[in-house]
Amino acid sequence: MINFFKYNWQVRDEWFDWCNLLTPKELIKDRIGGVGNILYTLFHIIDVEYSWIRGIQGKEDIIFQFADYNTPEKVKSLSDTFRNEIVVSLKTILEESKDKLVNVSWDENEYTKDEILHHIIAHEIHHIGQLSVWARELDLSPVPANFIGRKLKSVQSY
Amino acid sequence: MINFFKYNWQVRDEWFDWCNLLTPKELIKDRIGGVGNILYTLFHIIDVEYSWIRGIQGKEDIIFQFADYNTPEKVKSLSDTFRNEIVVSLKTILEESKDKLVNVSWDENEYTKDEILHHIIAHEIHHIGQLSVWARELDLSPVPANFIGRKLKSVQSY
Numbered sequence: 001m002i003n004f005f006k007y008n009w010q011v012r013d014e015w016f017d018w019c020n021l022l023t024p025k026e027l028i029k030d031r032i033g034g035v036g037n038i039l040y041t042l043f044h045i046i047d048v049e050y051s052w053i054r055g056i057q058g059k060e061d062i063i064f065q066f067a068d069y070n071t072p073e074k075v076k077s078l079s080d081t082f083r084n085e086i087v088v089s090l091k092t093i094l095e096e097s098k099d100k101l102v103n104v105s106w107d108e109n110e111y112t113k114d115e116i117l118h119h120i121i122a123h124e125i126h127h128i129g130q131l132s133v134w135a136r137e138l139d140l141s142p143v144p145a146n147f148i149g150r151k152l153k154s155v156q157s158y
Numbered sequence: 159m160i161n162f163f164k165y166n167w168q169v170r171d172e173w174f175d176w177c178n179l180l181t182p183k184e185l186i187k188d189r190i191g192g193v194g195n196i197l198y199t200l201f202h203i204i205d206v207e208y209s210w211i212r213g214i215q216g217k218e219d220i221i222f223q224f225a226d227y228n229t230p231e232k233v234k235s236l237s238d239t240f241r242n243e244i245v246v247s248l249k250t251i252l253e254e255s256k257d258k259l260v261n262v263s264w265d266e267n268e269y270t271k272d273e274i275l276h277h278i279i280a281h282e283i284h285h286i287g288q289l290s291v292w293a294r295e296l297d298l299s300p301v302p303a304n305f306i307g308r309k310l311k312s313v314q315s316y
Binding site: 003004007032033034107109111114115116118119121122123125126127128129130132133134135136137142145146147148149 | 161162165190191192265267269272273274276277279280281283284285286287288290291292293294295300303304305306307
């Protein structure tokens with residue numbers, strides 16, 4: 001699991017760098033599919049990861065509005081803040097029982113910790129796949145998505 | 159790891175069903191991004207998974223040409239055939255050392271078994287994300303990508 005987090009976090013940061021290729025207007029321009037624009041996709045990935053991690057920890061959900069984070073710098077800063085917080089507890093979270101049941105405020109169903117960790121990981125990779133199509137539609141190369149051949153930074157390096 | 163395989167295989171089969179919504183022409187029509195068309199994306203996912211699994215097993219790569227499998231029925235049949243073969247060895251593969259080094263004919267670098275399994279999983283989820291954008295561009299709902307709330311079938315059920 002931890003290696004998928006390392007992969008997602010690294011790819012995410014490369015997408016933040018990639019955002020510098022676009023104007024602020026292009027980053028929030030309506031696009032077909034996914035959650036509808038590039039910057040909101042990154043915000044959404046971060047928001048979903050943080051909410052589910054807090055859910056696993058039995059913490060209350062905090063609502064963040066995209067309107068308050070509508071520049072790449074603000075979304076990146078939010079990502080860094082959440083990540084620093086997640087890093088501190090990730091080892092404990094991963095060591096807990098896979099079958100620990102989790103209830104969250106935004107979903108009436110109960111899930112295991114293991115299902116939620118899989119969900120967070122697949123959720124980010126799926127949305128990044130969407131960004132890659134939008135990048136090509138903008139005539140730009142997307143961030144490479146390969147898992148192999150990537151030197152993964154330790155989570156503590158964040 | 160096994161649950162990501164279950165997830166990917168289930169989502170993949172749902173995309174094969176989804177393909178019935180489109181004409182054969184739409185399925186192989188050139189699109190921007192990814193590997194360029196819907197059916198070839200599914201073929202490519204299957205081909206890459208099978209090649210790497212054979213690589214882990216120290217088996218020689220077999221080259222398949224998309225031209226020989228250019229209908230959804232043929233790609234689905236190839237997917238089923240490969241999967242039946244993979245299911246037989248997956249348990250053994252997963253039980254082997256994570257750090258086992260693997261060399262393959264199409265890549266000069268050496269990777270661990272663990273890296274390759276992560277690669278296969280992320281590769282499929284990423285390309286499925288691309289299909290989801292193309293689906294919306296066709297004014298169709300994509301196959302849901304949620305990991306949670308999904309009853310995963312055992313790999314032996316294939």
